[in-house]
Amino acid sequence: DTGVSQNPRHKITKRGQNVTFRCDPISEHNRLYWYRQTLGQGPEFLTYFQNEAQLEKSRLLSDRFSAERPKGSFSTLEIQRTEQGDSAMYLCASSLGQGKYFGPGTRLTVT
Amino acid sequence: DQQVKQNSPSLSVQEGRISILNCDYTNSMFDYFLWYKKYPAEGPTFLISISSIKDKNEDGRFTVFLNKSAKHLSLHIVPSQPGDSAVYFCASTTSGTYKYIFGTGTRLKVLA
Numbered sequence: 544d545t546g547v548s549q550n551p552r553h554k555i556t557k558r559g560q561n562v563t564f565r566c567d568p569i570s571e572h573n574r575l576y577w578y579r580q581t582l583g584q585g586p587e588f589l590t591y592f593q594n595e596a597q598l599e600k601s602r603l604l605s606d607r608f609s610a611e612r613p614k615g616s617f618s619t620l621e622i623q624r625t626e627q628g629d630s631a632m633y634l635c636a637s638s639l640g641q642g643k644y645f646g647p648g649t650r651l652t653v654t
Numbered sequence: 655d656q657q658v659k660q661n662s663p664s665l666s667v668q669e670g671r672i673s674i675l676n677c678d679y680t681n682s683m684f685d686y687f688l689w690y691k692k693y694p695a696e697g698p699t700f701l702i703s704i705s706s707i708k709d710k711n712e713d714g715r716f717t718v719f720l721n722k723s724a725k726h727l728s729l730h731i732v733p734s735q736p737g738d739s740a741v742y743f744c745a746s747t748t749s750g751t752y753k754y755i756f757g758t759g760t761r762l763k764v765l766a
Contacts, residue, residue, distance in 0.1 A: 547697070574752060585658075585743050585756030586698065599753060634697055641686060641747075643754065645697030 545569060547646035549635050555652045556625055563621045564649045568637030575618050576643060577610055578634040579603065586634055586645075592618060625653045657681045658746050660757035668765050673731040675760050677744035680725065684746040688754070689718060689729045692741045701742075702729070734764045 548567045556562050568575050574593050578586035589608070591599045594615040604610075607625075612618040622629055630653045636643040659678045667673045675689075685706040690698035704711040704718045704727070711718050717730045731738055741761045745754040 576752070583758065585660075585745075585758050586754075587756070588753045591752055599751075636697075638752070641749075641752075642688070642700050642703065644700065645690075647695065647697045 547635055547637050547644055549633075549646040549649050551649060552647060553650045553652075555654065558627060558653055559624055561621065561623045562625055562651065563619055564633055564635075564651075566618045566620070566635030566637075566646060568617070568635070569644055570616075572637035572639050572644070573615070574638045575612055576636045576638075577618070577620050578636065578645075580632040580634060580648070581630075589620075622651075625651075627653045629653050656758075657684075658744060658755045658757040660742075660744060660760050662760050663758070664761040664763070666763045666765060667734045669736055670733045673729075673734045673738065673762055673764065675729040675731075675742050675744075675762065677727045677729075677757055678725060679727075679746045679755075681746070681748075681755075682725070683748045684755075685749050686747050687718070687720060687727050688745045688747075689716075690743045690745060690756075691738075692743060692759070698743060731762075734762075736764045736766050738762060739764050 576591045577589040580586045592612040607623045610620045632648040634648045636645040688703040689701040692698045702716045720727045741759045743759045744757045
C-alpha cells in the first residue's frame, strides 16, 4: 500500500494526558499537511510542511500542539495536556503539487 | 467566517439519475477548487478539480462547473450509482498557499 498511513487509528485518552500521532506520507511527496475534522464539519487546516520546514500554522494550533517532520519524511503531531475540545479526527495529507492525498485519520477521544 | 458553504447537508437521488451538489464561496482570491469524497472510517479522496481560468472540467461521470461571477461551483454526477453514496466536500484555495478551506459537506445517498 503506497498511500498515506496514520497511526494509531483510534486513541482514547484522559483529559490532561499527552498524545502523539504519526503520519507516513506517500514517499515521493515533499509536502505534508495536518487537518482536524469535528462532527458535521469539513476538515480544518492545522499546519503544513515542505520537506522538513514547517511553513504555515493555523491559529487553531494552540501552544499545546506541536508538529514535526524531522527528516522530511514522516511527521508527528503532539497534543499536550489534552482537553475534551481536542476530540476530533486528525487527518494527514501529502502532495507533490496542488492535489492532496489524505490518510485514514486518527480519531482522538478525550474523556 | 464560513468562506466555503455547502448549504445542503444531504441529498437523495435515484440510481441512474443525475446528482447535483452545490458549493458557494465568498473569498474572491480563491482560484482553485476541488471536490473530495469521503466514506465512513476513511480519509477524503480526491475526485476532481477546476482552476478559475476554466468554467467546466469533466472526468468520466463527474463534471465540475464554476461560475466565478456568482462564486458558485457545482459537481454533477451522471449517472449516479449506489457506490457514489458518501459525503462530498468542496474545497477552495489560492494558488501558492496550499491551504484548503473545506465546506461542511453534503451527504449523498443514491437509492437503488
